[in-house]
Amino acid sequence: MTIYRHSFLSALTVGALVFSGLAAPLAGAEEVTPVTLNILATSDFHGHISAVHGRGGALVDPGAAALACYINAERGRNPDTNFVAAGDLIGGSPFVSSILRDKPILDAFNAMGLDVSALGNHEFDNGVEDVSARVSFDGTGQAKFPYIAANITGADPAPAPSHIITTASGIRIAYVGGVTAETPSIVNPDGVVGLRFDEPVAAMNAEAERIAAADEADVIVGLVHEGVHVDSGFSDAFDAVVAGHTHRETLETGPAREGRQPLVVVQPGEYGRLLSDIDIVIDPTTGEISSVTASNHTADDIWTECGETPDPEVHAIVTAAEEAAAEEGQRVVATVPGAFLRGRDSADGETGGNRGVESSLNSLLADVALDSINAKTALKADIGVMNAGGVRADLAAGEVTFADAYQVQPFGNPIGTVDITGAQFIELLEQQWKPGQSRPRLALGLSSNVTYIYDPAGEQGSRITRVLVNGTPIDPAATYRVAGNRFLLNEGDSFTAFGTQTGSNTFTDTGLMDVDLFISYLAANPNIAPRHQQTSIGVHLDGAADDGSVTAGSEITVNLFSLSYTGGEPVAENVTVTLGDEKVTVPVDNTIVPTNDETGRASATLTVPGGSNNLILHIETDSGTVAELPLTVTDGPTQAPDHSAAGSTSALSSDVDMVSSRLGNFGYIIGGGIVALIALLLTWLHVR
Incomplete structure (x- = not known):
């Protein structure tokens, strides 16, 4: 499709051309000065309005008031500045904002003069009616700025696909919005019934090309709540794209484009810790863009300029929110002797960065769901589950306040049950691997009465090799009652094996709220400690047949995975592998494996003994993990006759x-x- 762009000519310029008979410019005519557009962008702010400092006073979050000061300073330096966002401004927020339904962060962004934001998946945490009415798509609710998305259909009212802003110099910038197509699976599906979330890039391309063909704008910028890149298939109509959702930093410039500047794609991380800055230089008479460049300002950059001089209006909003939350939030509700942590992607990475690994905190919350259902209702569940994305902060050792507990799981989910078969539960475990998605694995937290073994080298849908519930192999035909939060049991995070959306199974809502049950559980278990036993370990056998059997007398190498946590809990140093009378102890490599649950690796080589058709492969770490995998043993090949005694009668006769x-x-x-x-x-x- 031909993209008609930059036909920008003012009436004054046209008149001058007509008057001069399209001759050479008049002598002494003033040269037109190019305009530099300054687009500042944030994403995945998640209500982090307060400035936060960590150990040694190191800055963690700059806070909304410092950010507002920085943006105002940028506007002072360049009046052609826009401030925009790529979604998830609200939802999954710390206590100070979430306890007030995120109104403080919306008030802060209103005061900052946010021009426009893409919708994120977390904007739908409380359902489409909440975001369309209370928050608002069109800037008439608590949000005084428009939320846009080109790939949502079925909403009434519907968000606009784009929003056009004319800058101080008269340049028209069109912002085209999009949100991840995964949204129905990562929010409570009940809240988005009737809505369709199409693939965002294709929908955004169609809207951008429409705008370009109609000559409605001079610059087109995408705001998409998805972890996109320069090679994600964006139309040449786009000059730049701001991404979000994955909480990562992106700063990319694409290949050369005929007649166009290369596409620039940025992503400003999370919580205001980065602020993306896109500069577009454009000729205001011809609309020709001569350069598109970008950078990401850090929290330290923001704090250095504005830490001592925060914006007074936003500072007042933050202070009021902190005071309103303080009294209830600081009430001590429990004491825990040891910390419960989330997974991370590297040794120096932040906890919570890796949702693909088993974590002590996610496991604890699964125990809370199971114990609470059985203690407070007559439903009597068999298994507890928890989704890693619902765990938003670590639980430190010592006194636990209401605010601490709330920050761990701030979504206000009711806890209930779903009845599924053993076969469905195995399928559920298989669905932890999500190839092609922004997070290739989402680990389920499981109650302590469940363990399983998987083969990391297995095909998609065929990795689980053994599941035990209460120490007994799971029965695929039996029914198991699973306890968990409504989001997950309603097939959130694409865990469709629960079958609640197809109608094959029904979610039973107890009305009990997750944070209340969490607090009650902590208070009732003052000596609670992180689980030593890993819920799952990976086992892959080199030397085994395709059906998993091994041959007597042969050597096999037992490759082990997921023997250790990644969050900072004690890890396994050694693992002992026993097969028959042979026992081998080997060291564990605890180098963190990002995105997947494979940290804690080891390999042991053993000889398969004869004399039995069935053996138990016993695995035990020095940190307390124990697992057993039954093996089928087959006889070795029949031994050939010995012809080594050349010239012997028997050998000769045989020949x-x-x-x-x-x-x-x-x-x-x-x-x-x-x-x-x-x-x-x-x-x-x-x-x-």
Whole structure:
């Protein structure tokens, strides 16, 4: 499709051209000065309005008031500045904002003069009615700025696909919005019934090309709540794209484009810790763009300029929110002797960065769900589950306040149950691997009465090799009652094996709220400690047959994975592998494996003993993890005859027999011919 862009000519310029008869510019005519557009962008702010400092006073979050000061300073330096966002401004927020339904962060962004934001998945945490009415799509609710998305259909009212802003210099910037197509699976599906979330890039391309063809804008910028890149298939109509959702930093410039500047894609991380800055230089008469560049300002950059001089209006909003939350939030509700942590992607990475690994905190919350249902209702569940994305802060050792507990799981989910078969539960475990998605694995927290073994090298949907519930192998045909939050049990995070959206199974809502049950559980278990036993470990056997059987007398190498946590809990140093009478102890490599649950690796080589068709592969770490995998043993190959004693009678007889056997009737024919020739020769000699 031809993209009609930058036909920007003012009436004054056109008149001048007509007057001069389209001749050369008048002598002494003033040269047009290019305009530099300054687009500042945030994403995944999640209500982090307060400035936060960590150990040694190191800055963690700059806070909304410092950010507002920085943006105002940028506007002072360049009046052609826009401030925009790529979604998830609200939802999954710390206590100070979430306890007030995120109104403080919306008030802060209103005061900052946010021009426009893409919708994020967390904007739908409380359902479409909440975001369309209370928050608002069109800037008439608590949000005084428009939320946009080109790929949402079925909403009434519906968000606009784009929003056009004219800058101080008269340049028209069109912002085209999009939100991840995964949204229905990562929010409570009940809240988005009737809405369709199409693939965002294609929908955004269509809207951008429409705007360009209609000459409605001079610059087109995408705001998409998805972890996109320069090679994600964006139309040439786009000059730049601001991404979000993955909480990562992106700063990319694409390849050269004929007649266009290369596409720039940025992503400003999370919580205001980065602020993306896109500069677009454009000729205001011809609309020709001569450069598009970008950078990401850090929290330290923001704090250095504005830490001591925060914006007074936003500072007042933050202070009021902090005071309103303080009294209830600081009430001590429990004490825990040890910390419960989330997973991370590297040794120096932040906890919570890796949702693909088992974590002590996610496991604890699964225990809370199971214990609470069984203690407070007559439903009597068998298994507890928890989704890693619902765990938003670590639980430190010592006194736990209401605010601490709330920050761990701030979504206000009711806890209930779903009845599924053992086969469905196995399928559920298989669905932790999500190839092609922004997070390739989402680990389920499971109650302590469940353990399983998986093969990391297995095909998609065929990795789980053994599941135990209460120490007994799971029965695929039996029914198990699973306890968890409404989001997850309603097939959130694409865990469709629960079957609640297809109608094959029903979510039973107890009305009990997750944070209330969490607090009650902590208070009732003052000596609670992180689980030592890993819920799952990976086992892959080199030397086994395709069906998993092993051969007596052969060597196998037992490759082990997921023997250790990644959050900072104690890890396994050694693992002992036992098969029959053979026992091997090897060290564990605890180098963190990002995005997947494979940290804590080891390999042990053993010889398969004979004498039994069934053996137990016993695995035990020095940190307390124990797992057993039954193995089927087959007999080795039949031993060939020993022909090493050359010239022996038995060897010779065997060789003759073998030759005779192979010659068969053909040998008799040859022998008869030789006898006939000898007879003829004797007759000839006798005649002579």
